[in-house]
Amino acid sequence: MPRRTLSPVHLALVLLLAAAVAAIVLPGRRTREDPADVLRALRASRGPTLPAAAAAGAASATPPGRYARDTLADVIDGAAEAYLRNGFVSAVMATYALDGAGATLEIAAEAHRFERAEGARTQAADEAPPRAAPVEGVAGASSDGAVLIAVAGRDLLKLTVLSPGEGGPEALAAIARAWRKEQAP
């Protein structure tokens, strides 16, 4: 039986196949190598998140309420229109309670996801307090001490101090740091 030699066409096909396999397998291997990446990817795929109370330095948090495009108006009636215009996809909201000096400090927290990062940035600009300054140690965050706004990719975080009392700015920064840590890079 005559022996066949490898033709250039076959060689090219084999190389193409090898490249395709590498393109699929290598990124997958990289992702699997870091459990934190896996966790972040999982969280990103299931919608916006808020950090657990303990991670945010809070004593407790209310069960998270989740809202989609058709239910956002349940919680922010007239304001929902602006969010929807900016490409709102979903949101999660909760209230953290922190033990302050003599009183419990309550902070309303909401994380909104938009279709595009531009939507999150536009909404953040609209919500930002007039005299907000960047928050040290939290990328993309600004605050006036009573409200904190942060953007990470398509997600917008908004924190509001509900009760007057000491420690508000520090508590806002702590929650924002915990949130930022959980976001995909």
Add this chain to the structure above:
Amino acid sequence: MRKARGTAGGDPASGAPNGTVGRREAAIRLSQAALAGVAVAGGAAFFAGRVKAAASAPAIPDWRVPAAGPAARAYAARGDDAARNVRRVLAALGGMEAFVRRGDVVLVKPNVGWDRLPEQAANTDPKVVAELVRACRAAGAAKVVVADLSCNDPRRCFARSGIRAAAEEAGAEVLDGSQLRMVAAAIPGAADGLEVFEPLLRATRVVNVPVAKHHGLSRATLGMKNWFGVLGRGRNRLHQDIDRTVAELGAVFRPTLTVIDATRVLLGNGPQGGSLDDVRAVGAVCAGVDPVLCDAWGAAQLSLGPSELGFVGEAQRRGLGTADLAQVRELGRT
């Protein structure tokens, strides 16, 4: 001789001879009649229930005080101190005692629609609200409730606007949307079927205290538009024909007093606002017993004539008040 069934001269479908009804046909007709009867009876019961429910919904009370007797139907005061402006207009109207009796339950209805700071002028100024609460308490009110249904997260709106802290400190019970029970009410017109918050129906006196500001649809939001904030889910549909609807609300909700807050006026990008560039410090308050006149005055603070606001003209046509600004007595600046 008996004719066989289905023979010539009879109805081939029913098997009955001409002019007669067979058992099968009779059963079908009886069933149809029974079904129709059940449907009619069910429908009657359903609609009777609805009519009964609508009839049992409480009517919106009329909170106006007859023959209060102020010399003018509205007064306006100007100056940097918002609380002082409130005191001056109330004094000109004969004092809050002319409107609130000992033991009254007073609802103060500000605009707390948005998660904004006082300086952004999207909500009623907290100092104006607090001063009204103090005046009602001083007049002998047994209870003063401050309530509104916000457009944004109600807790955030009441905290950021400063209204919760200021009104509570002044002695009011403050209820945001998360604390309000909604109940049915008989509201004729476009708002038919919408619920209102319960403290409104329990109040014996109502003070409507909106902020004067720009609105993208109606050009301005003032006193009559502020009634949107007592209505429950579905109120957004009222924006369809806003001028007519606002005038309708003005006909339904008849407050004891209307107080227009023009301490700061949002001139653009309303109703939510946000930019301080859109805000002008006017430093004025108007109070009166004529909601249409008060709205006309509020429009003037936005550099709008009464004829430029469709709902003011519509309300005037309905006989709800006058838009003649000459009837507002300006008390001057302090």
